[in-house]
Amino acid sequence: MKLLEIRGLEIHYVTDDGIFKAVNGVDLVIEEGEAVGLVGETGAGKTTTALGILRLVPSPPGKIVGGEIFFAGENLLKKSMKAMRKIRGAEISMIFQDPMTALNPTIRVGEQIAEVIKQHMNCSKTEALSRAIDMLSTVGIQPERAMEYPHQFSGGMKQRVVIAIALACQPKLLIADEPTTALDVTIQAQVLDMIHDLQQKLHTSMLLITHDLGVVAETCDKVAIMYAGEIMEYGTLDQVYNDTKHPYTKGLFASIPSLDKKAGRLQPIQGMMPNPSDLPSGCVFHPRCPRASEICKVKAASMSEVSGGHFVRCILCENGDMEGK
Amino acid sequence: MAKTIEVNRLYAGNIHRKGQLSEIWKRLKKNRLAVAGMYFVILLLLVAVFANYIAPYPYDKANMVERLQYPSLKHWMGTDNFGRDLFSRLIVGTRVSLMVAAFAVTISLFFGSILGYTAAYIGGIYETFVMRIMDAFLSIPSIILAIAIAVSLGFGVTSTAIAIGFSNIPVFARVSRAAVLTIKDNEFIEAARSNGAGNARILIRHIVPNSLAPILVQISLSLANSILVISSLSFVGCGVQPPTPEWGSILSVGREYIGDFYPFLVFPGIFISVTLISFNLFSDGLRDALDPRLK
Numbered sequence: 001m002k003l004l005e006i007r008g009l010e011i012h013y014v015t016d017d018g019i020f021k022a023v024n025g026v027d028l029v030i031e032e033g034e035a036v037g038l039v040g041e042t043g044a045g046k047t048t049t050a051l052g053i054l055r056l057v058p059s060p061p062g063k064i065v066g067g068e069i070f071f072a073g074e075n076l077l078k079k080s081m082k083a084m085r086k087i088r089g090a091e092i093s094m095i096f097q098d099p100m101t102a103l104n105p106t107i108r109v110g111e112q113i114a115e116v117i118k119q120h121m122n123c124s125k126t127e128a129l130s131r132a133i134d135m136l137s138t139v140g141i142q143p144e145r146a147m148e149y150p151h152q153f154s155g156g157m158k159q160r161v162v163i164a165i166a167l168a169c170q171p172k173l174l175i176a177d178e179p180t181t182a183l184d185v186t187i188q189a190q191v192l193d194m195i196h197d198l199q200q201k202l203h204t205s206m207l208l209i210t211h212d213l214g215v216v217a218e219t220c221d222k223v224a225i226m227y228a229g230e231i232m233e234y235g236t237l238d239q240v241y242n243d244t245k246h247p248y249t250k251g252l253f254a255s256i257p258s259l260d261k262k263a264g265r266l267q268p269i270q271g272m273m274p275n276p277s278d279l280p281s282g283c284v285f286h287p288r289c290p291r292a293s294e295i296c297k298v299k300a301a302s303m304s305e306v307s308g309g310h311f312v313r314c315i316l317c318e319n320g321d322m323e324g325k
Numbered sequence: 326m327a328k329t330i331e332v333n334r335l336y337a338g339n340i341h342r343k344g345q346l347s348e349i350w351k352r353l354k355k356n357r358l359a360v361a362g363m364y365f366v367i368l369l370l371l372v373a374v375f376a377n378y379i380a381p382y383p384y385d386k387a388n389m390v391e392r393l394q395y396p397s398l399k400h401w402m403g404t405d406n407f408g409r410d411l412f413s414r415l416i417v418g419t420r421v422s423l424m425v426a427a428f429a430v431t432i433s434l435f436f437g438s439i440l441g442y443t444a445a446y447i448g449g450i451y452e453t454f455v456m457r458i459m460d461a462f463l464s465i466p467s468i469i470l471a472i473a474i475a476v477s478l479g480f481g482v483t484s485t486a487i488a489i490g491f492s493n494i495p496v497f498a499r500v501s502r503a504a505v506l507t508i509k510d511n512e513f514i515e516a517a518r519s520n521g522a523g524n525a526r527i528l529i530r531h532i533v534p535n536s537l538a539p540i541l542v543q544i545s546l547s548l549a550n551s552i553l554v555i556s557s558l559s560f561v562g563c564g565v566q567p568p569t570p571e572w573g574s575i576l577s578v579g580r581e582y583i584g585d586f587y588p589f590l591v592f593p594g595i596f597i598s599v600t601l602i603s604f605n606l607f608s609d610g611l612r613d614a615l616d617p618r619l620k
């Protein structure tokens with residue numbers, strides 16, 4: 001069953017310097033219990049998409065200008081702010097990038113978890129706190145530490161607390177916005193494993209935002225590649241990783257250094273991300289695409305399904321030219 | 326039930342409960358001058374509360390026989406032009422000054438922080454509107470503003486407090502707005518919002534506790550400043566009116582005896598300046614102690 005379905009989502013930031021088109025017609029489906037990775041460069045619109053789902057795009061200047069977001073069959077964009085508040089934290093919750101600043105320094109961690117529980121479930125303070133302590137042990141922190149302040153925790157521990165807060169009300173959808181970027185590599189692995197385990201155990205759907213294809217490979221079922229506010233390729237891990245279609249995705253894989261081959265230089269994708277206030281005509285990727293032809297400059301490609309559930313936004317695939325390699 | 330016991334045990338047995346206060350105290354203690362200032366402020370408070378018991382004579386008991394006496398064992402700080410004991414008058418004056426200052430700061434804190442918090446939190450045209458008005462008020466010297474308000478309200482203890490309180494609102498509005506602006510964009514505010522917290526909860530639970538430090542310091546500084554302004558207002562005759570003893574008004578009467586009779590000017594002057602110095606030293610130390618990044 002579809003838990004989340006985004007159709008044609010468009011989010012713009014309207015400023016004095018122009019309109020920044022952060023998200024341009026994103027379509028995305030997350031099934032119940034499924035983990036989807038959203039991968040892209042900095043500025044591709046990943047976080048804006050996530051904030052859009054929660055209707056938390058900072059406004060002004062941000063504005064959701066088009067599209068629909070269906071969550072459990074209801075259009076979130078039509079809901080009142082009050083109804084959204086009931087959904088945030090209880091049905092959909094979010095893990096933020098930097099655990100150092102994502103916790104309130106003046107409130108004990110146990111109470112910060114209890115706060116969310118108290119807000120969404122009708123229960124007493126003690127009850128909420130004891131549930132909070134349960135959550136803490138779920139994420140591997142001893143109950144004794146519930147009464148400590150965030151500054152007494154290490155970065156990895158703080159991120160565990162953030163995860164505990166996010167999962168405290170057993171949401172149906174968890175949005176993890178680069179949950180491990182601010183942590184060092186060994187802790188990254190621990191935290192990712194934990195997120196993965198909890199997601200499986202609680203049968204929560206997850207949208208994992210990252211720019212690390214390796215992280216996605218370990219934790220997700222499906223992956224969406226985002227570029228300049230558009231989804232370029234979407235499919236199962238196997239489809240996208242082993243049957244890569246889009247030139248951008250190929251470029252991403254080509255630029256990952258290999259562990260077992262000795263390589264001189266990395267192979268980057270030529271050029272830079274376009275400025276979202278001045279996107280190129282036609283296909284947004286054409287100025288950097290090694291396989292761009294004249295038609296790419298004028299005609300934007302639409303999503304085409306190359307095999308069951310594998311979608312690619314490229315003119316090459318539209319024409320049935322799928323040799324790819 | 327077992328859960329309740331567990332929670333209670335955590336609360337009771339927790340050694341970190343008083344963590345933050347004791348940390349602040351530890352840092353404050355390092356600054357000897359600030360601690361000295363703090364003790365003097367506490368002493369002043371005690372004096373103000375127990376003024377009636379400390380003062381050796383009633384503050385308004387005139388004795389024309391003993392007028393304008395120099396300090397002696399009987400009158401520690403001499404007597405004034407009506408033969409009233411200066412020490413007693415200054416002690417009772419402490420109470421007047423502190424009460425008026427406290428009342429004034431309460432007024433400015435209340436209105437100023439509401440304006441500042443809402444301006445920073447709501448932003449937009451509202452913020453511009455409020456802050457420009459505050460700027461306009463700030464461009465008028467606060468003593469002149471206070472005189473204007475005091476004159477329009479009529480003289481007396483209450484109107485002095487109101488005058489000073491209102492003239493200080495812009496200061497608190499600015500400080501609290503600045504404090505909120507630095508807190509507002511923190512990720513934990515966004516996180517709270519993503520967990521379904523409403524504006525009221527975010528303000529009360531997340532923004533206020535994290536923005537208190539500069540406001541506390543401003544309270545302390547404003548108390549000192551208010552005491553000075555009260556004295557100045559009384560000195561020019563727009564503040565607390567005789568016979569209520571007030572440091573500034575005692576000085577004002579003493580002005581006529583300048584050059585002839587030193588106690589009339591020196592002792593009120595000492596009270597005012599020592600009080601101000603202590604408050605300022607304490608505020609200074611408090612600011613450092615509340616900001617762990619310094620040192």
